[in-house]
């Protein structure tokens with residue numbers, strides 16, 4: 230059996246990561262009768278506890294997880310949303326090793342997640358999976374200030390929290406020019422949680 234393929238969908242908030250990953254899940258199932266599993270960190274209860282929901286309100290049933298669940302032998306693909314949160318204290322074990330285990334069994338894995346936090350620092354789980362990926366989809370949004378391509382996420386109320394669930398009330402996509410202006414302003418010294 231061939232080693233499984235790993236796809237990573239990354240980018241800033243509002244770039245369509247969840248939508249892209251859900252599209253891949255639908256394509257995987259269509260016409261093949263394949264069984265898949267769709268996982269999300271239990272910690273992310275922003276839109277729903279048991280669904281992956283995109284910012285347009287489109288949702289698919291998902292298993293909320295705090296660790297990698299048993300993946301039955303007939304499951305051909307595992308999809309994981311908000312993968313940046315699959316680490317301590319929200320996830321037991323090592324997600325990267327769990328993914329390696331699935332790939333070694335020939336299971337396809339596709340994940341979606343933030344590549345960077347609001348300060349432009351890599352999220353370690355996403356960074357590791359990007360290094361291992363067979364295919365990477367680095368998506369862009371539109372800058373909330375000027376409308377050009379946005380690869381960064383701007384936090385409207387600056388604080389010392391790296392992890393803080395939120396939507397458009399707290400975050401917006403920005404291009405490098407408009408995001409960088411903000412990051413250069415003096416602020417609190419940040420204590421990173423993950």
Ligand SMILES: Nc1ncnc2c1ncn2[C@@H]1O[C@H](COP(=O)(O)OP(=O)(O)O)[C@@H](O)[C@H]1O
Pocket residue numbers: 240241242243244245246247248249282283284285370371397401402
């Ligand atoms: N402030 C915003 N900027 C850009 N897109 C937004 C915004 N608010 C909502 N959206 C919607 O978000 C959708 C992308 O949602 P989603 O797939 O959940 O993105 P991601 O997972 O990357 O955050 C876009 O199709 C767009 O309609």
Ligand SMILES: Cc1cn([C@H]2C[C@H](O)[C@@H](COP(=O)(O)O)O2)c(=O)[nH]c1=O
Pocket residue numbers: 241242243246247275342343345346347348382391392393394395396400
């Ligand atoms: C940039 C950034 C985001 N978050 C949170 C905010 C949201 O709840 C999710 C990202 O959701 P999306 O599907 O990508 O829109 O992550 C955070 O905790 N820290 C950050 O730096």
